[in-house]
Amino acid sequence: MCEISTGTMENDNQHIDTPGLLPRIFAGEATPEEVRQVEYWLAADPAHRSEYDTVARLWELTGKIEKDGDIDIDAEWRRMELDITPARSLPLIPFLKVAASVILVSALAFTGIKIARNRTERAPSADLSSVTLPDGTLLSLNAGSKVTYRKGFGTSHRNLLLKGEGYFEVKSDKRLPFVIEAGESRIRVTGTKFNVNAYHRKEIRVTVMAGSVSLYDASRPSNQETLSAGETGIYNRDGREIIKKVSVNLNDISWKNRIMDFQNTALSEIAGVLMNTFYGKIDVVPVVGLCPVTVHFENQDLDAVLSVLKSTLNLDLERKGRLIAISGKGC
Numbered sequence: 001m002c003e004i005s006t007g008t009m010e011n012d013n014q015h016i017d018t019p020g021l022l023p024r025i026f027a028g029e030a031t032p033e034e035v036r037q038v039e040y041w042l043a044a045d046p047a048h049r050s051e052y053d054t055v056a057r058l059w060e061l062t063g064k065i066e067k068d069g070d071i072d073i074d075a076e077w078r079r080m081e082l083d084i085t086p087a088r089s090l091p092l093i094p095f096l097k098v099a100a101s102v103i104l105v106s107a108l109a110f111t112g113i114k115i116a117r118n119r120t121e122r123a124p125s126a127d128l129s130s131v132t133l134p135d136g137t138l139l140s141l142n143a144g145s146k147v148t149y150r151k152g153f154g155t156s157h158r159n160l161l162l163k164g165e166g167y168f169e170v171k172s173d174k175r176l177p178f179v180i181e182a183g184e185s186r187i188r189v190t191g192t193k194f195n196v197n198a199y200h201r202k203e204i205r206v207t208v209m210a211g212s213v214s215l216y217d218a219s220r221p222s223n224q225e226t227l228s229a230g231e232t233g234i235y236n237r238d239g240r241e242i243i244k245k246v247s248v249n250l251n252d253i254s255w256k257n258r259i260m261d262f263q264n265t266a267l268s269e270i271a272g273v274l275m276n277t278f279y280g281k282i283d284v285v286p287v288v289g290l291c292p293v294t295v296h297f298e299n300q301d302l303d304a305v306l307s308v309l310k311s312t313l314n315l316d317l318e319r320k321g322r323l324i325a326i327s328g329k330g331c
Contacts (some may be wrong), residue, residue, distance in 0.1 A: 122146035136171040204235040291331035
């Protein structure tokens with residue numbers, strides 16, 4: 001790839017290898033200045049968009065390899081050949097194919113190394129797990145959750161991937177920011193305590209208990225919110241919007257401390273908290289789902305909680321394995 005100056009950047013940016021910044025863009029690790037550099041580069045020449053799309057496809061391919069562990073290389077190459085179009089003139093087509101071939105081989109080799117060096121910590125499907133990360137950060141994982149990080153965590157970087165839910169007590173290190181990849185969002189911190197719920201397909205929820213964090217969109221780092229202690233950030237995965245609330249719902253971390261507090265809360269919402277805390281399936285019929293309940297629980301098991309709810313709303317409970325069906329006459 002060649003170095004291209006847009007003519008609109010300052011002189012000290014003219015010799016930046018802009019294509020070399022693309023992996024940082026796709027990984028969500030680029031600084032705002034690097035994002036602007038790539039935007040200028042794309043605007044300077046339509047041919048740059050073709051190069052951008054090719055590298056994006058390779059990035060997607062390496063992610064697929066890491067996730068699935070297997071891939072039809074020939075099929076992927078044929079697809080890439082179709083994606084490569086003459087950006088300037090016909091003689092450039094062979095060059096683009098050769099360049100893409102080199103990038104593809106390098107990406108596959110790099111991904112193989114990355115897979116071998118990755119480390120994953122996970123929680124059982126029906127229990128919590130406590131982990132001390134290499135940098136001294138304390139992490140509690142909710143059931144079925146996992147984090148993955150590559151070699152060098154704590155010394156050259158502090159980036160990790162979260163799938164599920166985790167409560168982080170991040171050890172302060174201003175030299176190495178702590179960055180969590182959660183779906184399309186990123187959470188960036190230096191030292192603080194917070195909960196990240198990335199189970200759901202529709203939203204990612206960040207609850208800050210101490211310190212502050214930055215919640216932002218991986219593809220648009222400028223789209224961000226700073227969250228301080230006592231605040232909640234909700235990342236909408238469909239619209240890629242971030243909503244900031246100047247309050248926290250302590251039930252967001254009930255899975256960790258077993259403290260639940262409901263103030264005039266609908267039974268259907270309570271059922272959601274119980275499922276996240278006790279790992280079972282609870283179905284509530286609509287006629288009782290809207291019934292409000294005010295109650296406080298500390299270190300109570302599921303049977304004790306259900307007993308209180310049953311007597312409070314005169315509910316009918318039916319167990320079918322791990323499924324609990326709740327019905328009644330309503331309120």
